[in-house]
Amino acid sequence: MTLRASLIIFAILAVSLRARAGDPDITADFITPPGVTPDGNFFTFRGLDPAISGESSGVPFNVIKLSQSEFPALAGQSVSAAVLQFAPSPGGINPPHIHPRSAELLIVMQGVINMGFVDSGNKLYTQTLHAGEVFLFPKGLVHFQVNEDSNYPAVAISAFGSANPGTISLPKTIFGSRIRKSVLAESFKIDAGTVGELVSANSS
Numbered sequence: 535m536t537l538r539a540s541l542i543i544f545a546i547l548a549v550s551l552r553a554r555a556g557d558p559d560i561t562a563d564f565i566t567p568p569g570v571t572p573d574g575n576f577f578t579f580r581g582l583d584p585a586i587s588g589e590s591s592g593v594p595f596n597v598i599k600l601s602q603s604e605f606p607a608l609a610g611q612s613v614s615a616a617v618l619q620f621a622p623s624p625g626g627i628n629p630p631h632i633h634p635r636s637a638e639l640l641i642v643m644q645g646v647i648n649m650g651f652v653d654s655g656n657k658l659y660t661q662t663l664h665a666g667e668v669f670l671f672p673k674g675l676v677h678f679q680v681n682e683d684s685n686y687p688a689v690a691i692s693a694f695g696s697a698n699p700g701t702i703s704l705p706k707t708i709f710g711s712r713i714r715k716s717v718l719a720e721s722f723k724i725d726a727g728t729v730g731e732l733v734s735a736n737s738s
Contacts, residue, residue: 557635557696560610567606579605582617594625602697614697618679620647620688626681629705636699638671638692640679645688651677676704710736 566572582598601614608614618640620626640649642663650660651671662682663669671677681688709718709732719729 557610557612557698562610564607564611565609567609570606572607577607579607594621595619595628597628601694601699608697611697612695614694614699616692616694618690618692620645620679620681620690622687623680623682623684626688628679629703630676630678631701631703632674632676633671633694633696633699633701634674636694636696637673638677638694638699639668640671640690640692641668642666643689643691645681645686646683647679647688647690648682649677649679651675705732706736708736709733 564572566576570576579600581604582600584598596619598617598619599614600608600616602608605614614636618628620628640663642665644665646662646664648660648662649669649671650658652658653672653675661669679690709729715726715729715733718724718733719726722729
């Protein structure tokens, strides 16, 4: 599938998510920050160019967010996106996380990505996707993605049904949030030394 065709599919997916979005409805066509006079530039975001063109991020995993914070024109529109860049394995991993305010539709643009989510009954659903294929992560469920190819990077685009879907990374939230080490050790049935290592790794 060509990049152009993939982007068309992505646009359709984004519109579909918007139809079932959870953000509050607005009573105007769009929301403008105080003191801003909107023009074509207000509705334009150019920050995805490096990822779309295949430029390496230089890190094992990189995400370029396109939410309300980065693109104020999205306020009230119940849609956002992100570009995910995965280095070759090992290291190209988006650790387990959740989006509390939106489902996620992920389309693989380049490479091969293994992904999955865990439902509320603790059942794991996994799949390996190639370029042009799409996977759904239901709203609020723990999920992950990983590039298991040791030779080639991978790129994916995600569409969300919220201007601010939120991302809660479980490793950083659990081990980087200053929860007492004794609580973590007892909860995960691991020793204090291991907890200390995990806290150090997720506190940066």
